[in-house]
Amino acid sequence: MIRPVAVIGAGPFGLSTAAHLRARGIPVRVFGEPMVSWRDHMPTGMLLKSTPAASSLDAPQPGHTLADYCDATGIPRLVTDEDIIPVETFIGYGDWFQQKLVPELERVRVVSVDRHRSGGFELKLDSGELFTARAVVVATGLSGLSYLPPELTLPDGPTPTGPVSHSSQHHDLSRFSGRELIVVGAGQSALETAALAAEAGAQVRVVARGRGSVAFGAPPWKQPRLRPESPFGRAWSLWALSYYPHPYRHLPAQVRHYLVRRVLGPLGAWWLRDRFEGTVRVSEVRRVLKADTADGRPSLSVLSHTGRTERLSADHVIAATGYRVDLAAMDFLGHELRTRLAVSRGAPRLGAGYVSSVPGLYFTGLPSASSYGPVMRFVCGTEFASPRLARHLAAAHG
Numbered sequence: 001m002i003r004p005v006a007v008i009g010a011g012p013f014g015l016s017t018a019a020h021l022r023a024r025g026i027p028v029r030v031f032g033e034p035m036v037s038w039r040d041h042m043p044t045g046m047l048l049k050s051t052p053a054a055s056s057l058d059a060p061q062p063g064h065t066l067a068d069y070c071d072a073t074g075i076p077r078l079v080t081d082e083d084i085i086p087v088e089t090f091i092g093y094g095d096w097f098q099q100k101l102v103p104e105l106e107r108v109r110v111v112s113v114d115r116h117r118s119g120g121f122e123l124k125l126d127s128g129e130l131f132t133a134r135a136v137v138v139a140t141g142l143s144g145l146s147y148l149p150p151e152l153t154l155p156d157g158p159t160p161t162g163p164v165s166h167s168s169q170h171h172d173l174s175r176f177s178g179r180e181l182i183v184v185g186a187g188q189s190a191l192e193t194a195a196l197a198a199e200a201g202a203q204v205r206v207v208a209r210g211r212g213s214v215a216f217g218a219p220p221w222k223q224p225r226l227r228p229e230s231p232f233g234r235a236w237s238l239w240a241l242s243y244y245p246h247p248y249r250h251l252p253a254q255v256r257h258y259l260v261r262r263v264l265g266p267l268g269a270w271w272l273r274d275r276f277e278g279t280v281r282v283s284e285v286r287r288v289l290k291a292d293t294a295d296g297r298p299s300l301s302v303l304s305h306t307g308r309t310e311r312l313s314a315d316h317v318i319a320a321t322g323y324r325v326d327l328a329a330m331d332f333l334g335h336e337l338r339t340r341l342a343v344s345r346g347a348p349r350l351g352a353g354y355v356s357s358v359p360g361l362y363f364t365g366l367p368s369a370s371s372y373g374p375v376m377r378f379v380c381g382t383e384f385a386s387p388r389l390a391r392h393l394a395a396a397h398g
Helices: 012-023 036-040 066-073 087-101 188-199 236-243 246-250 253-262 270-276 335-340 366-372 379-397
Strands: 005-008 028-031 110-115 121-125 130-133 135-138 164-166 180-184 203-209 281-285 287-294 297-303 309-313 316-319 361-363
Touching (some): 005 012, 012 028, 012 087, 036 087, 110 335, 135 379, 188 203, 188 270, 203 287, 253 366, 361 379, 366 379
Parallel strands (some): 005 135, 135 361, 180 316, 203 281
């Protein structure tokens, strides 16, 4: 009996990878709830920052783009850079892609992955089943990777009903209606969370580090025309990082990690400016010193640009402080596997074809960004990652 390949995760990268493996005739078992991070950890009313051209899951055959989904379901076609994608539409597209190309998805959780004594990997599912896979693809997306800076960490950690939470913990921001809210951050997540909460009736203040830190991108009709087009705008650097990630993993580690953090952010979408300005207060500070509570009400101590320490208080603080890859958070990977993995600042170091230092163990999506660049943070990264991973796996384990 041929052992299957196990794909852990059913978001954009997991579904795209599985579709490519199936098209090659490779037996695949795919585990997870489809589009779960988008469905459960993104706020209601959210709009995607990415354009339609940058929002299709890569498929091994034509007919499965976001535009194809619109045509198939009779909703208005989303194709131009000025078309904005509601998160509900994108979730529906992911579900449609899964039903078409990955119909055998198993909605169970992988509890553990370990080396098998006879080769390959032994996986345990929360259903109690044990089975052996010849290779494993980790495509767990943002799951478990939300990042809270030490200065915002309270003893009970981030909780949606406590004093401090992470933006990924809020699906419905209407619960803050009539309340004072502080959102920490300057990226799209922070600015859109603030706008949505204000529209739901909250009094919102954004706390951002640095002067001029709250900024918005230029609309499509103001993009420079003499630079090459990429899914993220017109710039030589964005074009190179989008279409030529091959040499990225050979850059010095310090450069790779810096580019992953700084390219394409923090910056609000062009269409968010009118909803944000005049509605949300902004406090630009030198840095946040610490968070604490008094009578259950949180406050932030911040260092202003004048050098003074100030206190800002609210009914709740949301940290829209992003995500960081940390293999320690992937607790389904057995101890032996984790100790054998070569890492760089908590992320797996990947070789050609997205394979890790453990033969047969692959990573795609956000965990691969430090090896293949910031395009792996976005759905359009599936166009580069999925066919290459499938080709490498087929050659190595065919």
